Amino acid sequence: MYKFLFLLLIFISSDCLSKIDTKPVLKKPNVLFISIDDLRPELGCYGKDYIHSPNIDKLASSGIIFKNHFVQVPTCGASRFSMLTGMLPLNRNHLKNDAFENYTSTQPLTDQPETFIHHLKNNGYYTVGIGKISHSADGLVYGYEEKPSTQKELPYSWNELVFDSGKWKTGWNAFFGYANGENRQSMNRQVKPYEIGNVDDESYPDGLTAKLAIDKLNELANKDTPFFLGVGFFKPHLPFNAPKKYWDLYEEDKIAIAPYPDLPKNINQSSLHNSGEFNGYLLGEEKAKLDKPLSDSYARKIKHAYFASVSYVDAQVGKVLEKLDELGLSESTIVVIWGDHGWHLGDNRTWGKHTLFERSLKSTLIIKAPQVSSKGKTANQIVSSTDLYPTLMELCNVNMPHKTDGNSLVKIIKKPKIIQSKNVSYGYYKNGISLRTEQYRMTKYFRKSQPTIELFDLLKDPYETTNIANENPEIISSLMPILDKGNTGLYNHN
Known part of the structure; x- marks a missing residue:
């Protein structure tokens, strides 16, 4: 009798289990993160129809x-440090390109992930980095003219x-590379x-990066785990080198x-700069200075070079996206x-980044x-x-036990x-904090030279x-408490 009941129980249990909806657990989404150096929001999709950027x-x-x-x-480095950590700068060292070298590269492993990439890795993602994702061209710690080290800027990510x-031969040489294999350093900036x-795409570094990304996607497609693939393209960073077809x-x-x-009215020139990065290419036909703009013809030449570099990198992005689809x-x-x-492409008489003006702080996303x-x-x-960190975690359904200074953009993506x-x-930057609202940009500089407040x-x-x-003290008074909320105290000490 007991044997019969036992067998009956097994039969009923088996029948019930067979009727349970056993849907497979959905795999987390992969992430392809493409960073592009010095990319203004000057693309066809941003309403700039004179730019050829069909793939983006x-x-x-x-x-x-x-x-x-x-x-x-x-x-470059400080922007990426803030983006990858999701944190606003807390001290002056967070405003420098060597932020990764001075912080993440030497820190012991803790419960706090060094970046959102590390957090994804801790949550089952297979992470691959190609090119410039942190600061250095290949993710390793070394100077422009030094031999590459084995020390990673992000040792745990x-x-x-x-x-x-x-x-x-080296990442930094490639970053400043010319088609003949020389680079800015090897040519002593001459x-x-x-x-x-007059070359093909792979005669410049970004073409090789696209090829490597394609090869890596072929490998990652066969993995059972979700992947994070970071692909860092160099152009349109200086030098503005691109194949002739672009x-x-x-x-x-x-x-x-x-x-x-021209120079903005009612500012101190120390808010801008004399385009030192641009002028560091010593054979440039003209030098950019705040007291004298480039000639219109040379300004067009440099913008032409920048646009060609944008179209070149757009083509490389297209190759990677095509493989993803394939x-x-x-x-x-x-x-x-x-x-x-x-x-700044001549905007405000400046050629370069490194200002707290709109042309320098606004970029593509x-x-x-x-x-x-x-x-x-x-x-x-x-x-x-800084919003990218929580955004990607929400999209990837990864919990965030730690805080960042960003806010998830998923609600905006949906609506x-x-x-x-x-x-x-x-x-x-430049001893200043800049607040951007829907209508205004207000910048407060912690310096002696006047004026210390700019409002546009x-x-x-x-x-x-x-x-x-x-002429607008009431607007300054209303915006200053909001600006102060963004003051992390970074200028209170050296």
Whole structure:
């Protein structure tokens, strides 16, 4: 009798189990994170139809474009440090390119992830870095003219860190490389800030990076675990070198010079700079100075070079995205295109980044999240690079037990017209803190030279031609408490 009941119980249990809906656990989405150096939001998808950027534009048509994305620090390494950690700068060292070298590269492993990449790795992601994701061209700690070390800028973030330096032999040589295998350092800076190369795409480093990314995608497609693939392209960083076919996309005499190439009124010139990075290419036909603009013809030449570099890197992005689609990974992969800051192309008589003006702090941000319907939409809210950390964690369904200074953008991705409570961004550099709201940019400088407060009404004055702080004390008073919220105390000590 007991034996019969036991067998009956097994039969009933088996029958019940067979009727349970055993849906497979969904794999977390992959992440393809593409960082592009010095990329202004000057692309076709941003309404600049004179720029040839068909591949990034195509991605944007299936994702969301952030029209008002701002970085926290307008220099490469510090901007990336803030973005990857999700933190605002806490001291002056966080404003420098060697922030990774001085902090993450030497820190012991703790419960606090060094970056959001590390946090993804801790949560089951296989992470691969190619090119410039942190600061150095290949993710290793060494100077421009030094031999590469084995010390990683991010020792805990990567399962694999790879780079093809090609004929240039080192990452930094490749970063400043010319088509003949020379570089800015090897030529003692006796080079022009641009090159028209009668060569193919792989004769410059970004072509090799695209090829390596494609090879890596072929490998990652066969993995059972989700992946994070970071691909860091160099162009359009100086030198503006690109194959001739990308130069040929533009007619130089039809390229417009900067809409406001003069100095802003009512500012101290120390808020800007004399374009030292640009002038460091010693064979440039003209030198940029605050007291004298470049000639219109040379300004067009340099903008032509920048545009060609943008089109060149766009083509490399297209190759990687094409492979992603070919492998059937497009619908399971989040794609982010992020520019580490903007660049003055003669705007405000400046050639370069390194200012707290709009042209330097505003950059490209495009996100395609297949699980969220946002095809071809645009968001006009003010967003920051620090927002990427919590955004990716939410999209990847990864918990965040620790705090960051950013806010997830997922609600905006789902509903681009949503009104957000925190509609401001903060920028830090040159002893200043800059607040960006929907209408204004207000910057407070911790310096002796006057004026220390700058205010621009960007709805009326989008090119920051006139500082109106003196005649608008009531606006300054209303904005100052908001700016003070972004004061982390970084200028209180050295």
